[in-house]
Amino acid sequence: MNKKTILDFFKKDSSSYSNNESTKVNVLQQHPECSTSVYSNEKSGSTNVKDVNIFQRNPECLELSVSTNEQPKKTAPHPDDPINALPSNRLEFQARITRGPFQPNFNIFPRTQCGNYSxxxxxxxxxxxxxxxYSPTTDSAFCFACRCFSSNNLNVGQKETAFTTExxxxxxxxxxxxxxxxxxxxxxxSFTSLSNFLIKKPIDVILDETKEKALSKRQIERQGNRSVMHRHIDITILLAKTxxxxxxxxxxxxxxxxxxxxxxxxxxxxxxxxxxxxxExxxxxxxxxxxxxxxxxxSSLHSVLKRQLVLSLKNKKISIMADETSDCGHHEQISVIVRFYDESLNKPVEYFVLNQLGLSWLDIIAVCFDGAMAGNINEASCIRHSILETVANQINLKLRTLKSISTTRWACxxxxxxxxxxxxxAIIIAIQTICDTTxxxxxxxxxxxxxFxxxxxxxxxxxxxxxxxxxxxVKVNSCLQAEELNLLTSTNFIQFLKQKLYQLRSDTTFFNGIYCDTVKHCEENNVAIPKVRKRKISTKIDYSANNQYFADTKEEELRVSCSNVVLYDLLNGLNDRFNQETLNLILAVGNVLxxxxTIENLLCLESAFEVDCNDLNGEIQLLRNIPGVPLGSTTKTIFHWIEFLNxxxxxxxxxxxxxxxxxxSTIPVTSCSCERAFxxxxxxxxxxxxxxxxxxxDSLMFLFIEQQMTNNINYDDVIEEFKVMTPSKRRLEL
Structure with a gap:
């Protein structure tokens, strides 16, 4: 077993480093070949998320979650989608004809490359x-009349499959x-048959009067069955929401x-x-x-809500937040939150998603991933806690609760x-007491x-x-987590922290004070102070890239191999998370508010958000002359501006x-919203x-978290979705 050295106390855990790093918000430039697959379950194991630097020109496709045991599923088509077969039940077929053709109203439809044009x-x-x-599933058009009445005897040999089946x-x-x-x-x-079906009575009803009464009775039973389904849906929603x-x-x-x-x-x-x-x-x-x-x-409730969410995300710029945890079955679960600006509410909103939604990286402006917080939490027993309190009282020490090392939060x-x-x-005495009495x-x-x-x-x-x-x-961290975050002040705090760490690295007084305090503490607790073993530099030819350096004193060894290394790693971490491009963007938005x-701010925003810097500058000049505009540089000022303009x-x-x-405002600050799902x-x-x-x-979690969407769900849509899942020969008329 290798002996531990001082560097072991500062080494990054390989498993936690790959999964449990601090929150990172990445603003992505659009890349036309990227697509996302959001999936929720992953067996025991870590989820590797590739971080992309802010404003990277050709970002690689990030895979928010990869499942090794199941294939991601696409969003279920709408029950009225033309790719679905028509109902075989007479009353259900009549209801489908009454609803008319399926015509989803999208602002932008999928594009297909035809020669040099899309x-x-x-x-x-x-x-x-x-x-x-129109069918969004296959991106194709159909004829409603021909699809419903293609079996007309007059259409023998004349049916066009392009508008009916393909x-x-x-x-x-x-x-x-x-x-x-x-x-x-x-x-x-076909269109004549459709018109006759909607206007005239069926031929069997005209020939047999009792047939009409029988159909009316079946229609009443069908409405009663749908009323029963409404009650079952109410019970399902009640249990899912709670x-x-x-x-x-x-x-x-x-x-x-x-x-x-x-x-x-x-x-x-x-x-x-x-x-x-x-x-009965x-x-x-x-x-x-x-x-x-x-x-x-x-599943029907989940499919309807998921379809509504997909429609809400159409042609919207979105951000994605993701976090990971393990459930009681020791399966890794990923919580994915989609954040976008809702024009009806005039504010950004967040929705919990798990399955694939068919999102495109062309619409994603930022991603925010937090570390996977997997692991077991071991609770201290009451007996050992009482021993620690007894020792603290004996030595007149104010006891503080011991904390576990967090891999994601600097405050912890x-x-x-x-x-x-x-x-x-107190810890030394308490552990020694436990060792002697157990x-x-x-x-x-x-x-x-x-x-030891x-x-x-x-x-x-x-x-x-x-x-x-x-x-x-932790002081800078608390400032960045303030409710009214000042954008300009936050960038200054980050710069001040970097400057202070650079100063500590070059300041010998800081290290000398730390070393003297350590020596004093060791002498008070009878801890041996190690001495550096004298080593000779090898006279043989060394082909290694590392220099042979041996310190003469323990103080010199710790300064070179420990103190400088720790400060260097911290500075690199800060530069990775708050690189100059990120700070420039925050500074630019703060000055715009x-x-x-400045000219540099306008050019930065033009590169980040694809705006015209000249038009933006002209609009700002006009806004300066309008009285009552909400000036400021805090995060709340953004929403005041949105409210003012609306x-x-x-x-x-x-x-x-x-x-x-x-x-x-769509860019997330942290991935804390994912924790509500946990x-x-x-x-x-x-x-x-x-x-x-x-x-x-997946379905229960969606209903449980998005309770507002669940409350406003259309029960008839749920019944239509249920009819698609269950064969008509094995269920009631709905």
Whole structure:
């Protein structure tokens, strides 16, 4: 076993370095070949996220999460998407025809390269061709009439598969092709059948009067079935929003606790005649109370909400925040938050996502990744804690709580070092007391090992040199986490911290004071002060790139191999996280908020946000003469500006200025928003629920976190999604 040296106290843990670094916010330039795949589950193991420097010209594609055991799934198509088969049930087919063609209204449709031009579908064709529908899944157009009534006997040998089954996507000649199809015989016959279906009665109803009564009765039953589904959806939403379990250990009728889903359903049955009639008089093989139906309802809710989120993100500039943790089943779970500017709310909003949403890196302006905080937390026993308190009272010491070393938060690192430094004597005595009184050989061995490590010159020196350095860092860190962060002041604090660390590295007084305090502390605690072993420089030819340097004293050795190395690594870390381009961007936005930008600030914003610096400068000159503008350089000033421009309806006048503040507000400061998902995760996936599938966990987490979206969900959309999942021959008419 290799002997530990002083450098071991400052070495970065290889596992934590790759996963658990501090929060990094990266502003990306657009790259046309990048696409993202967001997926949530990864078996035990770390997620390697490649960091991209700010304003890197050709950033590599970042993979937010890579799963080794499952393939990422695409967003489920809308139930009315033309690629889905038409309902075989008569009443459901009639309802589908009544809803009309599926015409999603996008501002920008996917583009296809046709020669030297990029062409796409356009929503203007909806108004010209009422029968036209579009499938976002396959990026193709269909004819609603021909797709629904292509089986007409008059269309034998004349059916066009491009507008019925395969889809039309030759956008180069789309106008001529649509006009040609509209004049075809097959379209004429299909459109006539569609008109007759909507206006006239079916032939079997005309020939048989009882048929109409039977259809009316079936329609009433169908509406009743949908009412029952509304109640099941209400129960599912209630349990999902509160994070409660659905299933029971035993779900037979004679069992006292059959799970919350069944218990709530039978509770509502007492007061709801519709649900009572369904459970008592309806088909017993279609009560829709089974665990499979529960999973289908959860998946249907998740699919509808996810589709709404995808529509909200269309053509929006977004930022992505991600963090990682392990659940009670020892699976790595990644929380991904999408942040974008919502024009209806006039502020940035954040949404929790897990599965692939089809996002493009062309729309992503920043990413913010925090370290994966995996690991076990070992709690100290009450007996050992009482021993520590007893020792503290005996030596008249104010006890401070010991902290675990955090791999992501500088404040926690400072508190951990400060707690050990201030409680050093009490810790030594407490561990020695435990070692003398315990009867467990394993505890005794660990206690002796801890005492041996604590009573070393290297450990005490590490405490003394880290304490003042971390104190400087935590002060700047608290400033950067202030609620009203001043952009200009924050950049100054970062520069001051860098200058101070450079000064400490060249200041011999700082190191001499640390070394003297360490020697004094060692003498007070009977810790041996090591001496440097004299070594001779080898006379042989050395082909190594490293220089042979041997210090004459311990003080000189620590200055060269420890103090300078620590300060050098800290400065490199600060330069990586707060490089000059990042600081220039923050400084530029701060000066723009004060309406005092320089030429360098305008050029920086032009490069970062693709604005015209001349137009931006002209808009700022006009804003200076408008009374009552919200001047300032804090983060709240950004939202005051957004509110000011929207209230006076001036955002269309000051386009470049509005674009700068909106895009900057979209960039996340930290990935703390991801941590709210972790607290929800501990409530959803408990030890008693650790065997649930990843798909079910994804759906429940989305419903649990995005409760506002869940409250506003359309129940009819959920039922239509449920119908797609379940074959019509195995379910009720819905």
């Amino acid at each position: 062409r796409s579908f356009h929503k203007k064709y909806y108004s010209e061709f009422k029968w036209l529908e 889809g039309f996507n030759t956008w180069k000649n789309i106008s001529e092709s649509l006009k040609k199809h509209q004049k075809s015989k097959s379209h004429f016959h 994070g409660k379990p659905f299933r029971g250990h035993k779900e037979r009728e004679e069992d006292s606790n059959r799970g919350m889903f069944l218990e709530l359903a039978y509770l509502f049955k007492k007061y709801d005649p519709t649900l009572k009639k369904h459970l 008089e309806g088909p017993q093989n279609a009560t829709y109370m089974s665990n499979l139906i529960q999973n289908d309802l959860i 690192r400072y508190e951990a070092v400060a707690a050990v430094k201030n409680n050093y004597t 009867k467990q050989s394993e505890v005794r061995a660990k206690s002796r090992g801890l005492i 490590q604590l009573k070393t010159f290297d450990f005490i020196f590490a405490l003394n040199i880290l304490y003042p350095i971390l104190l400087l860092i 004060k309406l005092e930008p 209230q006076n309806n001036q955002k269309n006048i000051f386009l470049e200025f509005h674009k700068v503040i909106v895009l900057f 607290s929800k995760l501990t409530m959803v996936k408990l030890k008693l629920r650790s065997t649930m599938t990843q798909q079910r966990l």
